Amino acid sequence: MKVKNRKIVYQGIEGSYSYLAGVKFFSKENKFIGVNNFKEIFKLVAENKADFGVVPIENSIAGSVYENIDYLNRYNVKIIGEHYLKIEHCLLGIKARMPFNIRMKYIKKIYSHPKALEQCSKFLDKYKNIEKIAYTDTASSAKLISELNDITLACIASKECAYLYNLQILKNNIQDFKNNFTRFLFIAQLNFNFKEYNLNKASIIFTLPHIPGSLYRALEIFAINNINLTKIESRPIPEKPFEYFFFVDFIFNSRINLDEIFLKFRKKVKKFKILGIYKNAKMWYD
């Protein structure tokens, strides 16, 4: 959904994976505002202080960003779209002309987000003598290396960070799993209306009556209509020990009557909230 001159909030600094997902989805011609934490994104959008928010919801290796599922439940915002960003971690350092193997002998410390260090553990294990340092996020570690301007330091971040912070890509694609995707959701105020056709994906939240078979009976309406659940997560309700709310994504055929399905579904569940109806994104799209 390309837009212009909007305020878009994301977590991190320029070059972060959230920033890259936001640029892909909304286009570069917007005002991107980096904040410190996910909660801030939801607050700013819900309070109409920003137009849109960029929210990572799950990574194909690490799993759901549970914190953000909880915020989707708590804040009054609307999901307007999604994007799958391929995560390609690179080893970055300051610019210097020398072969890779020689360069690696100079490096004493590698900075990055702990999850990125973990996702590159096969590569990093080859360099036992290099110290691995956990840092706030990947883009900030690139900024730091650039500022320190020290040949003994390197970081793990996106290739875009190399351009943004004037660094050299020492090695591309160093993550353990080649297929590493993060799925991002884009949020707006509840009253935001957009004209998009062929909407075919929905995200909902619900709670269930505490009786045997309640989940089964709730899912029936989707099964009957041949609807494919693409994600189901349960999250605790803090005030009620070991009771859960459910977060479900599903893909539907635009010919079905979604309103009728929701009407029937509502009778099987307790609390029910439609988070958004949007267009599904392709995973291989980049």
Add this chain to the structure above:
Amino acid sequence: MKVKNRKIVYQGIEGSYSYLAGVKFFSKENKFIGVNNFKEIFKLVAENKADFGVVPIENSIAGSVYENIDYLNRYNVKIIGEHYLKIEHCLLGIKARMPFNIRMKYIKKIYSHPKALEQCSKFLDKYKNIEKIAYTDTASSAKLISELNDITLACIASKECAYLYNLQILKNNIQDFKNNFTRFLFIAQLNFNFKEYNLNKASIIFTLPHIPGSLYRALEIFAINNINLTKIESRPIPEKPFEYFFFVDFIFNSRINLDEIFLKFRKKVKKFKILGIYKNAKMWYD
């Protein structure tokens, strides 16, 4: 399940919530071995280097310990029981006779695990001038305060830590939600056999064929038999982006034929693993 003279591994040091859960379940007359991380518990038990392991699986406020669900999938171990530990965070400091309000004026820093600090945020917010310091775990922060022997320091940990590390309980029950429970699972080698009667809870892991309605059809057998699912979680399969395995707990009536149910269930799913059949624990039991 009371045992004696067994090697029991848990994460943390004496006084940690894992340690307390282990003592409750197995009795004190065992050799409790604290390790640094959860993976080590699974490794030691799977490799027969320890008899039992203590594994936190979910907290009523923070949700599942997803890392441990992943290890249950990956390691060949068996669940033999569960325990719900009531988490009662206390503010601890070195011993000194003075009223609470005076004492709070002396305190400059409060140490604890980041989750414990978060779970006591209402209490901590009253003391804006006191620095909150994230530490490895609650019991270690108690040990630290005891060693530093400094009246300006405090920590958040269990009341048992006060006795273990010779500290004073400055304030009891300072967590935001009074009902804060952590559910622990106890694991053993696959070939461990125990004579327990009235087993009524089971934990299983499975994957589904990627077709609409597959989850619904898999849950049918439980609904028909009036079986109450007490937990359902999906976790990513790292090699297969956005495919999931499911972790399910359910309570059953000892009169049902569980083997027959599993036989039918197996036909509806792809991979299927029974993690354990055990006795359910009461949440209010302490």
